[in-house]
Amino acid sequence: MILNFSSPEFIVFWTSMLPISELRGAMPLAIVYYHLPFWTAFSFSVLGNILAGIFAVVFLNLLSDYLMHKNYWFNRFFSWLFARTRTKHGRHFEVWGRLALILFVAIPLPLTGAWSGAAAAFVFGIPPKEAAISIIAGVLISGLIMGGLVLGLINIPFASFSSFLKV
Numbered sequence: 055m056i057l058n059f060s061s062p063e064f065i066v067f068w069t070s071m072l073p074i075s076e077l078r079g080a081m082p083l084a085i086v087y088y089h090l091p092f093w094t095a096f097s098f099s100v101l102g103n104i105l106a107g108i109f110a111v112v113f114l115n116l117l118s119d120y121l122m123h124k125n126y127w128f129n130r131f132f133s134w135l136f137a138r139t140r141t142k143h144g145r146h147f148e149v150w151g152r153l154a155l156i157l158f159v160a161i162p163l164p165l166t167g168a169w170s171g172a173a174a175a176f177v178f179g180i181p182p183k184e185a186a187i188s189i190i191a192g193v194l195i196s197g198l199i200m201g202g203l204v205l206g207l208i209n210i211p212f213a214s215f216s217s218f219l220k221v
Contacts, residue, residue, distance in 0.1 A: 062088035063098050070102030076167040077103040077193060081200040092201055100197040107159070107168030107189040114176040139177045152188045155180065159192025162199055168192070 058064060062084065070080035077099045084095030121128035150157075159171035168189050175185030202208035 062090055063094065066090065066095060066098045067102040070099040071106040073106075073169040076106070076169065077196050078162050078167065078200060081197065082204050085201070085204045092205065096197050096201055099200075100193055103168045103193045103197075104190050107172050107193060108186050110169050110172030111175060111182050111185045111189065114172060115182050118176065135177065136179060140179065143178070152180075152184060155185065155188040156192045156195070159189050160195035160199065162196055162203070167196070 066080045066084040066088065069075050069083055070077050072079070075083075080099040080102065081095055084090040084099060085092065088095075090098075118128075118132055122132050123129075155171055155175060158166055158174060159168055171189045171192060172185065174180075175182075175188070180188070199208065
């Protein structure tokens with residue numbers, strides 16, 4: 055089998071991995087522009103977004119560990135950042151736990167999603183395995199919400215994707 059880099063599935067997969075568009079941009083692209091069936095659009099969008107989220111969780115933890123051990127100033131900065139953030143916002147994550155991260159990733163609003171969820175998990179010190187599970191759950195829920203929005207099953211006045219992506 056030859057990998058076709060210009061196939062709609064490949065483009066949707068990579069679009070869902072991008073930090074700005076993520077799944078929220080890939081689902082309308084797949085369904086409205088490429089006319090892919092829902093489950094195909096869902097599968098490629100969700101898979102790409104999950105891989106990006108897991109990559110971000112692992113990368114941020116590895117990078118911060120490396121920088122904190124190699125550089126005094128990075129160690130001070132990350133220690134200050136973690137202490138400050140956990141003091142100001144840690145109560146929400148203590149009360150809501152994993153559900154807070156799942157909802158943060160799942161709700162299709164600007165500046166939420168797998169990449170932002172990975173950053174939040176990193177800053178709040180959520181263990182990578184727990185963060186990955188929460189991000190996967192959030193992406194799955196987000197995929198269902200976005201699919202419902204794009205197909206018109208969920209009706210929100212500002213979410214008219216068909217007029218936005220017409221060619």
